[in-house]
Amino acid sequence: MIDIQLLRENPERFRKAISLKKFDCNLDLVLDLDERRRTQIGEFESMRAKQKAANQEMAAMQKGSPEFLEKVQELKKLSAEVKELEAACKDLEAMWLEQVLSIPNVPDASVPIGKDESDNQVLSTWGNLEDCSSHAKPHYDIDGFGNRIDFPRGVKVTGAGFPFYVGPMARFVRALLQFFLEEARQAGYTEVLAPLVVNEASAMATGQLPDKEGQMYVIPTEGLYMIPTAEVPVTNFFRDEILEESQLPIRRCGYTPCFRREAGSWGKDVRGLNRLHQFDKVELVKWVHPEKSFEELESLRKDAERLLQKLGLPYRVLLMCTKDIGFPHAKQYDLEVWAAGQERWLEVSSCSNFTDFQARRANIRFRPKEGKVTPVHTLNGSGLAIPRTLAALLENNLQEDGTVLVPEVLRPWFGEERLVFNDA
RNA sequence: GGAGAGGUGACAGAGUGGCCGAAUGUGCCUGACUCGAAAUCAGGUGUGCCGGCAACGGUACCGAGGGUUCGAAUCCCUCCCUCUCCGCCA
Numbered sequence: 001m002i003d004i005q006l007l008r009e010n011p012e013r014f015r016k017a018i019s020l021k022k023f024d025c026n027l028d029l030v031l032d033l034d035e036r037r038r039t040q041i042g043e044f045e046s047m048r049a050k051q052k053a054a055n056q057e058m059a060a061m062q063k064g065s066p067e068f069l070e071k072v073q074e075l076k077k078l079s080a081e082v083k084e085l086e087a088a089c090k091d092l093e094a095m096w097l098e099q100v101l102s103i104p105n106v107p108d109a110s111v112p113i114g115k116d117e118s119d120n121q122v123l124s125t126w127g128n129l130e131d132c133s134s135h136a137k138p139h140y141d142i143d144g145f146g147n148r149i150d151f152p153r154g155v156k157v158t159g160a161g162f163p164f165y166v167g168p169m170a171r172f173v174r175a176l177l178q179f180f181l182e183e184a185r186q187a188g189y190t191e192v193l194a195p196l197v198v199n200e201a202s203a204m205a206t207g208q209l210p211d212k213e214g215q216m217y218v219i220p221t222e223g224l225y226m227i228p229t230a231e232v233p234v235t236n237f238f239r240d241e242i243l244e245e246s247q248l249p250i251r252r253c254g255y256t257p258c259f260r261r262e263a264g265s266w267g268k269d270v271r272g273l274n275r276l277h278q279f280d281k282v283e284l285v286k287w288v289h290p291e292k293s294f295e296e297l298e299s300l301r302k303d304a305e306r307l308l309q310k311l312g313l314p315y316r317v318l319l320m321c322t323k324d325i326g327f328p329h330a331k332q333y334d335l336e337v338w339a340a341g342q343e344r345w346l347e348v349s350s351c352s353n354f355t356d357f358q359a360r361r362a363n364i365r366f367r368p369k370e371g372k373v374t375p376v377h378t379l380n381g382s383g384l385a386i387p388r389t390l391a392a393l394l395e396n397n398l399q400e401d402g403t404v405l406v407p408e409v410l411r412p413w414f415g416e417e418r419l420v421f422n423d424a
Numbered sequence: 425g426g427a428g429a430g431g432u433g434a435c436a437g438a439g440u441g442g443c444c445g446a447a448u449g450u451g452c453c454u455g456a457c458u459c460g461a462a463a464u465c466a467g468g469u470g471u472g473c474c475g476g477c478a479a480c481g482g483u484a485c486c487g488a489g490g491g492u493u494c495g496a497a498u499c500c501c502u503c504c505c506u507c508u509c510c511g512c513c514a
Contacts, residue, residue: 045473049482052483054495056442059443059495075494
């Protein structure tokens with residue numbers, strides 16, 4: 001959530017941010033509620049102070065004495081008033097909070113202004129598209145693909161979007177995960193193995209609730225949600241905590257399966273590995289000093305880029321425009337890998353700086369050497385999402401003989417030079 | 425899942441209706457002592473919100489949410505969590 005103090009001081013800054021992000025929320029209502037809330041709090045607290053003082057007097061009186069009983073009668077009325085004022089406060093507070101939570105984060109000045117995805121800037125492109133296999137074809141059209149990634153069995157067992165990875169392909173996914181995790185470790189991220197379901201408070205803190213609940217699978221009997229990304233449990237690790245300045249920055253990585261309902265994305269771009277309900281991903285998360293978050297975003301992006309470079313996959317870096325960055329984001333890069341068979345770019349990582357927006361919502365703060373407790377800045381990025389990376393890899397490295405050449409960096413983990421699709 | 429016990433500040437641990445934002449101890453910070461350190465002594469040491477330029481004042485917070493009462497850390501209800509025993513189980 002935003003800093004209400006800043007909104008009071010400079011509403012225009014937020015008005016602009018909202019229009020740039022094309023979000024719909026009523027700033028005047030927020031400011032009005034803020035005003036009323038403060039007045040209400042003032043009234044309640046002064047009445048409450050009066051009550052406390054009177055109760056103080058009572059404590060000194062002899063219980064049951066006439067003046068005591070008289071005082072009780074007198075205070076009953078005051079007590080009722082206090083209760084009313086308190087209830088009014090709570091109501092206003094709740095309305096106020098709901099509105100404050102609906103205001104998006106302000107985009108950084110470096111974020112290009114744009115109206116749709118065509119305004120995202122391609123910052124750089126790495127690798128040569130021509131270097132990809134001349135035999136490339138969409139991964140789902142590779143001979144024997146179904147032997148290795150079994151969608152029909154997934155449909156039978158669970159439903160669409162839950163494939164089985166079989167034999168060498170299962171091992172290959174594991175090799176990718178191990179490669180990603182090891183790279184992250186060497187880049188200074190501490191590995192965590194996190195819960196795959198989270199409670200409501202956690203989903204609220206990272207912003208999946210209340211607006212994006214359609215994205216998550218729900219376990220209604222327990223009131224829990226299956227995670228759409230490791231970001232949720234990993235970020236919530238420090239929820240409601242005060243960190244020491246000397247601890248910052250904290251860098252963590254975590255592998256988890258991710259579960260996404262993807263409601264509404266029916267029919268488009270969903271073939272093969274392009275979009276699944278369950279997929280594996282390594283996520284990188286940082287908690288940093290507010291002054292360092294934008295440089296930490298650059299290094300986060302580079303950490304993700306390095307993975308694609310080592311895998312030899314051509315990719316491009318997009319600086320997302322104001323319309324395309326999400327609600328809590330201040331700045332966001334997307335990494336898109338080239339899938340030579342489909343001849344299209346696939347998003348495999350999104351690296352974001354949330355500044356203090358998510359931290360304020362999740363109540364993650366730090367104690368500066370001087371001054372008062374302050375929200376940290378949080379960042380995260382994929383490093384990387386498996387299925388699309390895998391799709392590009394299969395397509396780009398497809399050989400004439402129908403096998404896929406395994407990148408050097410994966411061989412220590414996979415143990416073989418080629419991925420074969422047809423069982424001998 | 426059943427039975428019992430319990431959840432208090434950074435930690436340990438008192439407190440069972442008003443004198444409790446909360447004893448005491450530990451830790452931490454400052455000062456004294458010391459060449460320096462240890463030990464000792466003295467003082468300080470939470471977070472949110474509201475008001476205030478500030479000093480500061482007010483208010484809330486003793487697992488969470490309701491309730492009783494003039495007044496709740498303390499009594500009642502619901503929920504969550506931890507521990508012990510039993511059951512079940514990878």
